[in-house]
Amino acid sequence: MERERVVVRERRSGARPPTTSDVAVIAGMADPVLRNVLITHCYHRLSTALAALTGGSPNWCAFAVWASKQVGQTIRQEDPRRALERLLSTPRTRTAVGAVAVALRVAFPRRSLDDAERLVREVVVAAARLDAASEAAARGNLKVFAEIGHEFARFLAKFGAPSDLPDEQRIAAFRAALRPGEPPEGQYYLRQAFTHYLRAMRATDPKARAESLLLANVEVGLHEQTRLQPEITAALDAPSGGAAELERRLLEALLPGNRLVRLLRVALAALLGRRGPLRAATARLADAARAATRRVVTAQLMHMALPDGTALSLGEDLRGGFPAELAHPADPELLALLRVVDPTEDSLVGTGARDWADLADRMHCIADLFRCQAQRSDLLSPPFTDAQVAAAQSGVLPDGRL
DSSP: OHHHHHHHHHHHHOOOOOOHHHHHHHHTOSOHHHHHHHHHHHHHHHHHHHHTTTTSOOOHHHHHHHHHHHHHHHHHTSHHHHHHHHHTTSHHHHHHHHHHHHHHHHHSTTSOOTTHHHHHHHHHHHTSOHHHHHHHHHHHHHHHIIIIIHHHHHHHHHHSSOOSSOHHHHHHHHHHTSOOSSTTTOOHHHHHHHHHHHHHHHOOSHHHHHHHHHHHHHHHHHHHHHHHHHHHHHHHHSOOOOHHHHHHHHHHHHSOSOHHHHHHHHHHHHHTTOHHHHHHHHHHHHHHHHHHHHHHHHHHHTEEEOTTSOEEETTSOOOSOOOGGGSSOOOHHHHHHHHHHOSSTTOOTTOSOSOTTOHHHHHHHHHHHHHHTTTOGGGGSOSSOHHHHHHHHTTOOOSSOO
16 A cells, blocks of 8 residues: 555646756766765655556666665765774774784883774774775765666656557667677666566566566666676675785874884884884784674675665675565576575575675575565655755755755
8 A cells, every 4th residue: 555655646746757967967966976866866756756657566767766875874984984993893903903002112112002903993093994995885886876766767858747658669669779799788677677677567467567667676676786796796896905005004104203213212112122023913903894894884885774774784694585476486588587586485594695896696685585575565665855955956965864
């Protein structure tokens, strides 16, 4: 019932679906934070416009809303920095921090180092390269929206209104504008997906419609995730600063001011044999900090908050089951694709991704996520308030939790 109400609101609102020009304007924004807010909102508008044509069930854009909203936290570096500070309190990192603090006191005995451990922790957080992870997330958010958001807007413009032309002729013209071949360069799966979205629009049988929607969603997801592989890898590899960088930052914090004076003091410490233990301790800390930072970034990428506040950890097996229409798929094309992306047929066992950098591992989780949440009506809910959207559209960072 709620799904129908969402669709009715969309129809009564009179709001037109986003156009390709709207997508281009948002994609052209320089500020990654505001751009992410408007990308997420635009996905919402695309999702409700398409759902109004397909019976009200979530489409790929509906899932993209909440994935993009989650990516926004990485772009804004909200949770990662706090999570990293917590990880610095684990036994391994706490021991490594303490060893560096001791080595600093030995290397520079005349400095006031009563709070050396706090200094070391602050430097580790500052050196964690979370900026690089944020930039990779922003690139991926833009890359997917500029391409796939454009195609959804183009599809809605062509098929959202009646036409005297037959469907076969119109979908052939639509597909012709998409590049042949496999992703990342080709758009084969997008060609297939929009054919199946059109089939869902025309279906009268609920099971046939549900299967066509799932097939289309998984096809878009496979294209998206293949295209995102470089950005996901870059985000996970971002925290790769070594011991030399960490030591440099420590020395800059400890010996601020004139660079020549700092170099002389460091050289004196090395001459007196006090820098060797510092380098060894810093190397161990750099390894521990790199591992901790990667865990933080990985957890951020593998986390998805749903509209009701439920937090999905994509590293754990999905819970629940499949809707009745999708419990036993019959569509030959859907079955063929599921055999490619889902190694645990008709089961949620093993859906938790072990390595988010592994495309096959990601797609197993994502395909089953699309399937088990295929009739979740609140995925069509707006991700932001009207006031937050208005603020972002005027170029102001919205108040409240994003």
